[in-house]
Amino acid sequence: MPSFFDQVYAVVRQIPPGKVASYGQVAALLGHPRAARTVGWALAALRGENDSDVPWQRVINSQGRVSIRNMEHAPEEQQMLLEAEGVEFNLNGYTDWQRFGWAGLSAVELEALLAAL
Template sequence: MQIPRGKVAYYGQIAEMLEAPGAARTVGWALASLSPAQARVVPWQRVINKAGRCSIRSLEHSAAEQQALLEEEGVVFNEYGYTDLSVYGWEGLDPDEVQFLLHTVPPPPRA
């Protein structure tokens, strides 16, 4: 299961779904540490900050690149770089779906 094209989630939302409230930075670090092969599989660009803005800090990718990728998917940003989470925000998974994924889906390849 992935965040659908044209939708975004925020770091803290992912942490809360994983039953790790307060671990938003850990989610960011995990995304920033994706290998190039993993970054082609994991839709890292769909995770933004809670304010609705791209704020990635990575050697491989910039916030401008992240916003451009999201705009290609149909996410609209205002002139200040914010998107409306009430329109483009992903509702997330229910707890049963999260537990299923945590226990059955292997991690992406590390190459």
């Protein structure tokens, strides 16, 4: 039985370049619409592991903007990484959820993904 963390990482790895998802969206996919905080914690744990293949920068909050309280990764850095992938931000630091928001996974894809863990 994979831990919640493993499931979070598996889902985040499915986010294609140029797209972004919210913490709540990832949590909802895993069946826990209220576990956004835990998802954020799971991604925070990746901070030290630079060799990880999890695109943590593609996960932002529901308001469409980055919200990092981390000393090692400034919000500007995450925004810069996303812009390099094609995601645009307006002057207020908000991204266009309608254009760059990730649609998520289908029930079938999700099931196969979690089964692979």
